[in-house]
Amino acid sequence: MNEGVKILSSKEEILTKIREDLFNYDAEGIKVDVEKALNMGLSALEIIDVLSDCMREIGDKFARLELFLTDLMMAGDTMKVALEILLPKIPKEKAVSKGKIVIGTIKGDIHDIGKNIVSAMLTASGFEVYDIGKDAPPSKFLEEAEKVKADVIGASALMTTTMPALKDLIDYINAKGLRSKYKIIVGGGPVTKEYAEEIGADAYAENAVEAVKVIENLIKK
Numbered sequence: 001m002n003e004g005v006k007i008l009s010s011k012e013e014i015l016t017k018i019r020e021d022l023f024n025y026d027a028e029g030i031k032v033d034v035e036k037a038l039n040m041g042l043s044a045l046e047i048i049d050v051l052s053d054c055m056r057e058i059g060d061k062f063a064r065l066e067l068f069l070t071d072l073m074m075a076g077d078t079m080k081v082a083l084e085i086l087l088p089k090i091p092k093e094k095a096v097s098k099g100k101i102v103i104g105t106i107k108g109d110i111h112d113i114g115k116n117i118v119s120a121m122l123t124a125s126g127f128e129v130y131d132i133g134k135d136a137p138p139s140k141f142l143e144e145a146e147k148v149k150a151d152v153i154g155a156s157a158l159m160t161t162t163m164p165a166l167k168d169l170i171d172y173i174n175a176k177g178l179r180s181k182y183k184i185i186v187g188g189g190p191v192t193k194e195y196a197e198e199i200g201a202d203a204y205a206e207n208a209v210e211a212v213k214v215i216e217n218l219i220k221k
């Protein structure tokens with residue numbers, strides 16, 4: 001086997017191993033294998049991509065009743081262990097602050113893995129990020145935005161049942177007469193560009209990499 005093919009296959013092997021670790025909820029194994037993959041030259045972002053696909057697969061299995069809630073919990077915990085290693089490894093841009101963004105997961109929703117990836121990508125790209133956590137009511141988004149003089153508010157919803165809370169957030173900011181002060185971007189699994197437009201958000205992004213680009217453009221406007 002020539003050297004190039006060998007490297008490629010060992011990279012594929014380690015990614016396969018990492019997928020297996022996540023599917024087996026093997027937190028110790030994933031720690032070791034993620035470190036190994038980074039040492040082999042794989043980028044944090046490509047590993048995060050693979051893990052994110054696995055999480056979606058796990059969610060689909062849960063929807064088909066092939067997995068239980070405890071599986072989601074263990075998968076989430078294993079993913080978080082991997083992200084603890086990976087998120088600080090996202091290459092950082094040396095830039096003066098590109099802008100301030102307040103981000104959180106919307107009220108009623110405790111899914112925060114995707115939102116945390118978006119936060120980390122924005123931070124690495126030179127934004128000042130104020131993460132208000134999960135299950136955050138509209139008042140918390142606005143209070144933080146007013147406090148830090150934010151440019152952008154970002155809200156995440158992972159369930160069809162919590163998507164309407166994104167509209168509640170926009171309605172709340174509107175009702176306070178402060179809508180024109182902030183650009184609002186929404187995202188998360190079930191959210192679409194069309195839904196974002198329908199509820200009066202300024203922008204939508206499908207993933208963390210896209211979120212950085214979209215927010216950069218949003219701030220320039």
Ligand code: B12
Nearest residue numbers: 059076110111112113114154156159160187188189207208
């Ligand atoms: C892990 C998980 C959990 C974990 C969450 C752990 C945690 N700390 O986050 C736990 C076990 C707690 C959990 C609980 C529940 N879950 Co759950 N969960 C998942 C699962 C499998 C993975 C989510 C995830 O981490 N994905 C990986 C990340 C990387 O992807 P992401 O979140 O989509 O984020 C990316 C983009 O969406 C985007 N993005 C995300 N946020 C934002 C924000 C902005 C501003 C922007 C621009 C972009 C952006 O960028 C991110 C990075 O690229 C999903 C399956 C799925 N398809 O999403 C189900 C899923 C979301 N859960 C579901 C359900 C039903 C539940 C429960 C109700 C189960 C129950 N019976 O109790 C509870 C809800 C609790 C609550 N009130 O919130 C359903 C929701 C169905 C629906 N109605 O829409 C799903 C879709 C599973 C399914 N197919 O049935 N869950």
